[in-house]
Amino acid sequence: EAGVAQSPRYKIIEKRQSVAFWCNPISGHATLYWYQQILGQGPKLLIQFQNNGVVDDSQLPKDRFSAERLKGVDSTLKIQPAKLEDSAVYLCASSELAGFYNEQFFGPGTRLTVL
């Protein structure tokens, strides 16, 4: 079974530029998550999708971050414009369903460096 795929694996940009990350979840997984992991910290949930609808985006900085999940499968996360403090690893995860307890499977992440 293929795991969660993410691209690119690494990205270096200058502040005020735009960047987009792509995620392909495990086939059949209805729920998709984007996390931000800053160096020395644990992953922090940015947004959760159930199929192609947003379940929770309360921690997404909506002035600069946006995310979509078209057709309930792949997802993209965009930052526009980037700030220095956006330097982090962006992790995508998926699970069969949301709810009480469903194991989340993580992709390898995209490491973003903002100069």
Added chain:
Amino acid sequence: DQQVKQNSPSLSVQEGRISILNCDYTNSMFDYFLWYKKYPAEGPTFLISISSIKDKNEDGRFTVFLNKSAKHLSLHIVPSQPGDSAVYFCAAIKWGQLTFGSGTQLTVLP
């Protein structure tokens, strides 16, 4: 507001000995607690979990203990192996959402 805390950023243990990783939490409404393991340049992978109504769960070399009165859980690895060297994240679930601690880097010395 850090609801899940791992106060030890790093831990070194000799191969064959026991590794004990600790985690504290503040929210008594968490339903499940999990441990994830992370190697460099990879995403976290699920290791073991425990329901909030249990006090112990064991899976091979890994055992998780939950002390609800102290709001504390720990992961025991016995015996520790060099391949166990990784960052270990404690996480808690409420309403299906994970809250992670900051991680502990475990180094198992040969």
